[in-house]
Amino acid sequence: MQMIRRLLGITLCAFVTHAAAQMPKGEYLDGKDSKVAVVLAHGQGLDADAIVVGPLRRAIHSELGFHTLSLSMPTLPGAKTLELFHEYESTFPDAYARIQAAIDFLRKEKGVERIYLMGHSMGGRMTSAFLANHPDAPVVGFIGVGLLAGGKEPLNTNLNLRRIKVPVIDVFAENDRDAKSAEFRKPMVSDRFVQIPIPGAKHDYRGYEKVVASAVNDWLKKQESR
Numbered sequence: 001m002q003m004i005r006r007l008l009g010i011t012l013c014a015f016v017t018h019a020a021a022q023m024p025k026g027e028y029l030d031g032k033d034s035k036v037a038v039v040l041a042h043g044q045g046l047d048a049d050a051i052v053v054g055p056l057r058r059a060i061h062s063e064l065g066f067h068t069l070s071l072s073m074p075t076l077p078g079a080k081t082l083e084l085f086h087e088y089e090s091t092f093p094d095a096y097a098r099i100q101a102a103i104d105f106l107r108k109e110k111g112v113e114r115i116y117l118m119g120h121s122m123g124g125r126m127t128s129a130f131l132a133n134h135p136d137a138p139v140v141g142f143i144g145v146g147l148l149a150g151g152k153e154p155l156n157t158n159l160n161l162r163r164i165k166v167p168v169i170d171v172f173a174e175n176d177r178d179a180k181s182a183e184f185r186k187p188m189v190s191d192r193f194v195q196i197p198i199p200g201a202k203h204d205y206r207g208y209e210k211v212v213a214s215a216v217n218d219w220l221k222k223q224e225s226r
Contacts, residue, residue, distance in 0.1 A: 021108040024071060024101040029057060031067035035113040036224060038143070039102045040070040041095070041123030044085065048072045051204045052120040052145055052212070059213035064220060067110055069102050073123055086151050088122060095126040096134070103138060116220065118143035121203065129154030132163040141223055143216055145171045146203050149181040158184050161193075168193045169219040171212055173201035194219065 027048040031037065038060050040053040048054075048070040057068040074091035076084075099117070106112040117139045119127035124147040131142060133154065142164060149158040158181060161168065172182040174197035182195060189195055196215045201208040 021104040022101070023069070023105045023109070024098045026069055026071040026102070027054075027057065028070075029061040029068045031061065031065055031110075031112075034065050034067055035111065036064075036116075036220075037067035037069065037106045037110070037112040037114070038116045038118055038220075039099065039106070039127075040068065041073050041099070041117075041119040041127045042070065043121030043123055043146070044088065045075050045122075051206060052209075053118070053123070055209035056118070056145070056213055056216060059210075060217060060220070063213075063217050066220075067106060067112055069106065071098050071102055073098065073126060085122065085125075085148075086155060088125070089151075089155055092126060092129055092154055096130050099127065099130050100134075100137075107138065114140045114224075116141045116143060116223075118145070118216075119147075120145045121148060124148070125155050125157050125160070128157050128160035128164065131166065132160040135163075135165065139166060141167045141169075141220075143169050143171075143219070145212060145216075146173060146178045146205065147181060147185075148178070149184060157181070161185065161188065166192075167223060169216065170195045171215055172197055173203055173205065173208075174199045176202045178203055 040057050042050045042053045053070045057070045060066050061068045074094045117127045124144045147157040149156050153159050172178040198208050205212055
């Protein structure tokens with residue numbers, strides 16, 4: 001009987017150890033043997049292949065060959081205006097769980113060793129808050145596009161960024177409200193924190209997708225060459 005119990009225990013432990021990590025809902029592009037991945041988070045009320053994240057995930061995969069996983073982030077019905085952004089605070093625990101699931105999937109199932117986290121608008125609030133509140137997360141860099149301030153933690157991206165220790169690229173529309181939030185981040189600029197203005201762009205970055213992708217890919221290449 002003891003032998004049977006021991007065998008069952010070994011079998012159970014092996015099952016638990018090798019349990020598959022499920023891919024969270026989103027849009028995935030396989031980087032094959034690449035050890036690098038980018039996890040992307042879309043803006044308020046959008047989806048995993050929406051403006052900014054859709055073109056960027058394809059550009060990163062096409063040019064650099066990295067794995068890209070653009071997540072379906074929590075959305076609230078009817079809460080699509082800037083004035084209602086504060087209602088999204090209730091969704092942040094769910095957002096954190098989806099980000100962690102993406103990290104687990106890429107590391108366990110795809111053999112990824114280096115993960116970058118990217119967020120646009122509300123996705124930037126969610127991803128920066130995740131990093132601020134999970135300082136030991138295996139993330140090597142943060143990509144922000146159209147990051148907005150306003151509100152308290154964890155909604156306020158500017159406050160979150162003060163607690164993030166990994167390298168950051170801060171891409172913002174020079175002629176839109178993005179620039180107002182970015183102005184307060186200028187003191188953060190350093191070898192670790194880079195700001196990239198996009199002249200002429202608006203918060204949706206329509207028509208400037210290639211400019212954004214070029215800035216992000218150049219930064220990623222520099223990070224990976226270090």
